Amino acid sequence: xxxxxxxxxxxxxxxxxxxxxxxxxxxxxxxxxxxxxxxxxxxxxxxxxxxxxxxxxxxxxxxxxxxxxxxxxxxxxxxxxxxxxxxxxxxxxxxxxxxxxxxxxxxxxxxxxxxxxxxxxxxxxxxxxxxxxxxxxxxxxxxxxxxxxxxxxxxxxxxx
Numbered sequence: 350x351x352x353x354x355x356x357x358x359x360x361x362x363x364x365x366x367x368x369x370x371x372x373x374x375x376x377x378x379x380x381x382x383x384x385x386x387x388x389x390x391x392x393x394x395x396x397x398x399x400x401x402x403x404x405x406x407x408x409x410x411x412x413x414x415x416x417x418x419x420x421x422x423x424x425x426x427x428x429x430x431x432x433x434x435x436x437x438x439x440x441x442x443x444x445x446x447x448x449x450x451x452x453x454x455x456x457x458x459x460x461x462x463x464x465x466x467x468x469x470x471x472x473x474x475x476x477x478x479x480x481x482x483x484x485x486x487x488x489x490x491x492x493x494x495x496x497x498x499x500x501x502x503x504x505x506x507x508x509x
Contacts, residue, residue: 357414367402401482451493458486
């Protein structure tokens with residue numbers, strides 16, 4: 350059986366990224382309250398990240414790996430990049446919830462982009478899964494930009 354250790358580490362990084370993303374989305378949703386007009390958008394992104402996580406967990410299992418439940422010393426640089434960017438974001442108190450959502454989504458998109466280049470010879474099925482999830486994150490970025498424009502925010506192109 351072919352060893353997929355490096356690939357499974359990258360997939361686990363993506364799983365951890367989605368786990369953190371769901372936690373952040375739920376926290377921000379709580380701040381907004383369920384009556385917010387943005388609740389459906391947040392719920393959609395929570396559901397999507399949970400779906401991504403489940404698909405990635407299945408891929409790790411299929412490749413004979415172990416799914417990490419939290420960041421460990423085995424977590425790769427991709428996940429650590431995510432954590433560093435999230436910590437930087439916490440210092441930016443002046444951003445709106447939508448701007449923070451946009452930032453998180455763009456960072457997740459970049460993490461997926463890094464993942465595609467982190468491993469040579471990714472099996473086609475895994476490559477397709479990562480690329481599909483990355484494309485869905487791009488759509489999420491566009492939805493958030495639209496919401497920012499509708500809310501007359503001057504930050505619609507924040508980090509573009």
